[in-house]
Amino acid sequence: MKSPSDSPDNLSLSVKSKISDRIQAIPRSGIREFFELVLNAGDVISLGVGEPDFSTPWHIREAAIYSLEKGQTSYTSNLGLLELRKSITKYVAKKFHVDYDPAKEVIVTVGVSEALDLAFRALLNPGEEVIYHEPCYVSYSPTIYMAYGVPVVVETKAEDDFALRAADVERCITPKTKVIMLNFPTNPTGAVMDPKELQGIADLAIKHDLIVITDEIYSELLYDDRTHPSIAALPGMKERTILMHGFSKAFAMTGFRLGYACAPPELTEAMMKIHQYSMLCAGITAQVAAIEALEHGAAPMEEMRKAYWRRRNLVVSKLNGAGLKTFQPGGAFYAFPDIRSTGMTSREFATRLLEEEKVAVVPGTAFGKAGEGFVRACYATDEKQLAIALDRIADFAQRHRK
C-alpha cells in the first residue's frame, strides 16, 4: 500500500538511498498497514488492539501523580530504582519461584520490547541464530534481525492449540543456534505451554548449551485455574535464562512503557552496557508507579483478570456458535478463530469484515505465515461493544459460509 510520503519525488528518493540497507530490507509491519485501513473506515468496533481496555488502576495513577508532586523527576540508576528492583525480585520469587539478586540480576527497561532488543544485541554475533515460534508478537523477528542475528521460525499448529513442541524446536537447532525465544501465554493465539513440553525445551537448552529468553508479559492472565511455570524455574535453567516481564498487560500500564529483565549477573551487566548508552534509564514516574503496582496491585489485577475470563468464555462460545472454530485459549486476552470455513484468506476476511460489518480484527498473517487461515480478535474490549461485535461477526460468517 502506498501512502503520500512514499511518492517518488527526487528529494525522497535521494534520502531513501541514505537509509541503511539493513533497515530498508525490513518489510513494513502488516499490522501497520491494516491500522491505516481501520483508521479510514471510520466508526469501527475494534477487536484489533493489543492492550487492555481498562485504564491503569487509579491507585497506581495516583502514586505516579504523587511522585510528580514530590518532584521525583530525575534520572535513576541505570538498572532502575533499587526499591523497584527489590519489589520485582520479591514478586518474581513469589510468582515464578526463581530468586534473583536485585543488586545485579535485574534491569528495568522501557517495556519488554527494549529488554528484547538489549538481550539480542548483548547475545548475538552476526549470523547467530535465534529460534522462536510463530504466530507471535510482531517484533521478535525484526528485533533479532536488527541485532544481526538470524531469526529461525518454528511454526506452532492449530491441532496443538498453538502450543510449542520441543521436538519441533529440536529440528531447528544448528551449530549456529544461540537462543530459544519463548512467549507463553502467546500473543496472538492465547496459547499456553504444556509443562512436559516446557521441560523438553529446557532439556534441549541444557544439552545444546543455549540461552532461553522467555517473554512472560501475559503470565498473570491465565484462566481455568491454570498454573504457568516459567522455564527459568526449571532445574539448571536460571543460569541460562533471561526472564522478561512488564507491567503493560496485567496492570494495564501499556502507556507507562515499563518492563524488566531478570538474568545472570554477566548477562544483566552486558544488557546494562547497551541500556546505559542508549536509554540511560526508564522514566522515573513509570518506575514509581510500578512499585505501587507490584506492592498493592493484586486485587485490581484480579478483577481485570476475571473480566477477561468472562469475555473469553463469551467470545469463544459465540465464535464457535457462528461456525468459526475457536479453541479455548488458556491465557492472554486474544481469541484466534479459524476462519477457513468462509473460504477467505485472513486478510480478505479482516478487510471484508471491516467493510461490511465495521468490526476490526487483525489478520493472523500479521503474526507470521502460520497465522494464515486465522484472525486475532482481542477481547480486552468493553463487554457491550464486544457483544455487538460478536453478533456482527456471526452474521458475517453465516453469510459467507462456504
Place this chain on the structure above:
Amino acid sequence: MDALLDLLTKDSRLSPEDLAARLNLTPAEVKSKTAAWEADGTILGYQAVVDPEKTDPGGVTALIEVRLTPERGGGFDRLAERVAKFDQVTTCWLMSGGYDLAVVVQAGSLQEVARFVAEKLSTLGGVLSTVTHFQLKIYKQNGFLSTPTPDGSRLPITP
C-alpha cells in the same frame, strides 16, 4: 465470591443465556443457582442505581448518627431492626466508634427528615441522641461515579 454472583453484582440485567455464555455454564444452571440464592436470602434484590439529582432534585438525603442504650440479651438488634423498618430508612448499620447506628434517610424535603428524627427516631425508648448530617452532593454511589471521566482513547489497532 462465586463467579455468577460476582457478575450479577456488576450487572444484574444480563439474561440467563448471556450470563451462561460468560461463565461457561448452561442457562439452566444459571437459573437454578440464582433461584437458590433468591430463596436463601443471599440475593436480597435487584435495583437500578439512579442519580437522584436527575430524578428527584428537591429530595433530601441525610446520614443520622444514633446513640443507643444496648439491651440485655439482644444488644442493639431489636432497636436497630425497628429503626430499619421505616420506609424512609434506606441503609442502617451498626458502627464501631463514637455512635452506634448510622442511618441513611431519604425524604422529599428537609422538614420530612426533621419530622422523622423528632417524632419517630428520638422518641424511641433506648435512643440516647441523634446527630443529623445532610448530603450536599453525590460523587459516587454503589461503585458508580456520578460523572464518569472518559478513559483515554486507544488506537484502533496495536500489536
